[in-house]
Amino acid sequence: MTVSVAVAGASGYAGGEVLRLLLGHPDVEIGALTAGSNAGERLGALQPHLLPLADRVLVDTTIETLSGHDVVFLGLPHGQSAAIAQALGDDTVVVDCGADFRLTDPGEWTAFYGGAHAGSWPYGLPELPGQRELLRGAKRIAVPGCYPTVSTLAIVPAIAAGLVEPDVTVVAASGTSGAGKAAKPHLLGSEVMGNASAYGVGGTHRHTPEIVQNLSAVHGAPVQVGFTPLLVPMARGILATVQAPLRDGVDLGGVRDAYASAYDPEPFVHLLPEGQWPQTQSVLGSNAVQVQVAVDERVRRLVAVAVVDNLAKGTAGAAVQCMNLALGLDEATGLSTIGLAP
Amino acid sequence: MTVSVAVAGASGYAGGEVLRLLLGHPDVEIGALTAGSNAGERLGALQPHLLPLADRVLVDTTIETLSGHDVVFLGLPHGQSAAIAQALGDDTVVVDCGADFRLTDPGEWTAFYGGAHAGSWPYGLPELPGQRELLRGAKRIAVPGCYPTVSTLAIVPAIAAGLVEPDVTVVAASGTSGAGKAAKPHLLGSEVMGNASAYGVGGTHRHTPEIVQNLSAVHGAPVQVGFTPLLVPMARGILATVQAPLRDGVDLGGVRDAYASAYDPEPFVHLLPEGQWPQTQSVLGSNAVQVQVAVDERVRRLVAVAVVDNLAKGTAGAAVQCMNLALGLDEATGLSTIGLAP
């Protein structure tokens, strides 16, 4: 089976990473590559690392250019996905790397994004309990945000097993590519190299309600989440430190058992052996998540640390993984657990 | 008045930074520069950024080479300071950049450092309530650790004003120079560039009891501290995210008032205007600490973020600031609040 795929937003970071992965996918034929202001340019001028596609020319993002493919990946600014998805029709698998269809609660959408809620699609985090089944054969998929992916996976086994109180604190250090390719002064190399900063402090980052949604669904009741994102001087990768108060009687052995039960069957989430701590370099370019846990007995808190490549498993890798599920392919096709290091 | 100063450990990062600052201090004459295995070498070969001292030759770290100075800075491995300080006599001001005399509780010392407790000296964080007076005229000073400096200053006004519960969570992202100049594989440039990692997770980092000690002293009762250090790809700087549950009725206005009261009189700690968040680049090479606070209403938590240059205010700058106090000089002599950016 060969599947024809179009990528909308092919000149951006999410679109580029989708293409990088699709070039290694045995069942895919890459069709239309679309862009906004970059339409008309050679892909080689904008994504010079994608040599096999260097001579492809970007076309405008329209219904016409995107139609006629089996799968369409959307890497577009907020608010543009709904109209396109509707026009493409139900035969097309649409995988949205943007935020438009991630949240189920219209109030949360409006509070964090403003404007009207477009709706919600099956949420593309197969490692959530019960979620994989919802993605098999799905025609519409909302790829999770990068912070929610790594933050959720860091703590969800403990929530699911009832080991911690539903009071979660996330501090996540991210590389700069999560902020996209649009030029802004504070994202200049001169500004970010040798520099660490905090932003969206106080629970204002748009990924906050998404983490709440994931953890609350698993907990079966509201989970309180405090989320603080940091920007650190690297292009890719997120390291999330996720903490929650331990319930009485829970010890490290019990925690490790819960994580092992949850993740041993998973192809992409890996609990590290005791004594080894995650580092983002290990997952660069890979679809793997590496997780480690500690119990801080002095404060009776679980401290979980997880790493992800924000562009790979954090965006484009998840998108491809979900496409595989949607198409009935092996979930890991075209994806890898091998990072590029050093 | 000209003060003669010796620096033990002049080939290391702490010693080098002490020298960088002393070169700009109007009242200081730089005397003996000592080292361990680097004794006999030109300083220019080891600290090529200190051009005015390039032709100085390092001598062995001994009582003889350090004697006869008004002030001696110690940048030595753990356990070496006590014997030297004792031999130097009470006329010499000894400023220890190491950990030996920071902790007051022998049990905590043994739990985190192992071996016998050497004792405790006046703790060199003048911004702690009441602490400045203890440092004026002192003959022995224990310079705080870099993480405790920034973590303590981030939250202490809220603790002192009773705005938060005594249950503090610190996640602090540090540059690599805090790990020193001894060559270890995991600190190689190839390993740290493009990489973020966690270490000392679960409350095992040696700076944990020092933060507890500071906050508990201010609170007048034990404060619980969970501390997670991160290593991020930059040479200098720490950004600390410090959180604690807000007490009922506390709002952002009250928090800002407490911080303003605490820090408006301070020469080196600066509460940023609302809407501006700290970044480490702003304090590189400077003795300033920049702080910002937010209230996360969803989780009713105070989120304070502070930045420091781990080598400057985090080590050597604090050492010079304390020397100034010890000698009765203006506290800010030779120090700056201006960072090197970009």
Place this chain on the structure above:
Amino acid sequence: MTVSVAVAGASGYAGGEVLRLLLGHPDVEIGALTAGSNAGERLGALQPHLLPLADRVLVDTTIETLSGHDVVFLGLPHGQSAAIAQALGDDTVVVDCGADFRLTDPGEWTAFYGGAHAGSWPYGLPELPGQRELLRGAKRIAVPGCYPTVSTLAIVPAIAAGLVEPDVTVVAASGTSGAGKAAKPHLLGSEVMGNASAYGVGGTHRHTPEIVQNLSAVHGAPVQVGFTPLLVPMARGILATVQAPLRDGVDLGGVRDAYASAYDPEPFVHLLPEGQWPQTQSVLGSNAVQVQVAVDERVRRLVAVAVVDNLAKGTAGAAVQCMNLALGLDEATGLSTIGLAP
């Protein structure tokens, strides 16, 4: 004597670095700070590392705001300096960090910058033979480009002493701040971290004719210069590798003698001892240039390597050094040879 100083372009990198240095200058009072689109903002929001000036408000760059100061520094886009300088009158010392008045040859100006040549001002590289005298008491000064400063100083002693053929090859690796603070996609942190690139290859970079002008003036005849700039992942610093064929009979001893003669009297240019090679970290924030030379006997070529901080001695430091000369102050006032490392 206290000199009043205005800075036009205070929100940019050159302007910010001028201010950083002026804050440490004992004879200067900082007056108007002007900007283009950033006028009306607090300086603290744009240059958060300049804490003592944080509450200053930027005003529009006009004749009115700049008038009435003893010295005006210009950090403006190309083409704006002439009109301002003319309006300010001859009593004001005008130090231009831009390119408008660097080149003496109108043909070269037009070839590399386009448009009409504004003229030429005394060229602010005091270390060029005979140049210092032209700067003492000058009312107009053109600060050299960053690449020409380091490239010229790397090779000029060999040119002046007739040790090499007038056929010079420069390859210079620069940090990103030389490209300024205007947001462009290829200067994003995500693009420059972990990345080295070449640009302006084939002699097209605008700094090429400036290097030619400097070396030809010293040689007394045209010197051929091939210049290739590289962008490497750091915010500050340039390392220039400058090569030329050795004349017969010249050996390393002769080369070192020529460099020592040229630079031993200089306050800011330092020939390193044999065996030690320059690194940019050593000169960060400093006005020093560190130089080393080698003779490659196999190819009979001189290989000189020099480092500079592009924003300091490469721009703002030179500007302050020239102001000192213009005002009859000690040339080194407010400047340092001490770098910020690591």
Place this chain on the structure above:
Amino acid sequence: MTVSVAVAGASGYAGGEVLRLLLGHPDVEIGALTAGSNAGERLGALQPHLLPLADRVLVDTTIETLSGHDVVFLGLPHGQSAAIAQALGDDTVVVDCGADFRLTDPGEWTAFYGGAHAGSWPYGLPELPGQRELLRGAKRIAVPGCYPTVSTLAIVPAIAAGLVEPDVTVVAASGTSGAGKAAKPHLLGSEVMGNASAYGVGGTHRHTPEIVQNLSAVHGAPVQVGFTPLLVPMARGILATVQAPLRDGVDLGGVRDAYASAYDPEPFVHLLPEGQWPQTQSVLGSNAVQVQVAVDERVRRLVAVAVVDNLAKGTAGAAVQCMNLALGLDEATGLSTIGLAP
């Protein structure tokens, strides 16, 4: 066909990269992984990015552990390859990532490496004219050094076509991984971040004679090479700027024709379209070399710029490419021209 492969030096950077590539090679079964002081450890503790091999245990590097494989890759310190290769016998394909067998001239070996010359093996740069045929079916292969690979490929079409004088100047900026994983103070992250430096200046770097050997072989007469390596703040990648005087009458069109003729048939070397310049990020993790050329008419010099991933095509990728040729496989099996960016 499945080929059994052993890797000696599996805990180092070259060995790790060989394994990363072999994990994606369809015809390979990974056998013994050997190490020196790291023998006995889990690979996961040393190469945490190679998740599928995490539970493999490193064994000692001995004839016994390496015997019985079809292919053995050697990533060992200088001087250790000869004895191992001799003991393994002629049935085993031995691919040496080290330098022992690269140079054909014993005098050059002794001059640059010291000690006795071990001999020479077929040189693993298939893109050299005529070289590919020597590698098909070979049982011993010497993988080129990383600098020689990129420097040679940048200029060899111009040498082969007689477009330039045999007088070549190379300045190459490298990431730090080329220096290996052994901990040395000058390679610490704190030292290399924000820092550019030169080393081996004056033609003393050991890769110099290898570049001379390559170019002279193509030229049919000695080619003079001046080589200057730079260290810049990134983990991977080399950008080489290679220059030579143009012969009379040669213009850019002729140069581009020569490069296109040489590289259009090559699977891994790519001449960029006019106006686009190479950047190392484009080839990270890939076996591609991207090349661009300019003619500097003012100095009548060819300026060629090429990029390579020093660990991939610069070492391990070349090793796998050569293994493919040695075994009669498609040369590109398991290799990619797609980089990891941003």
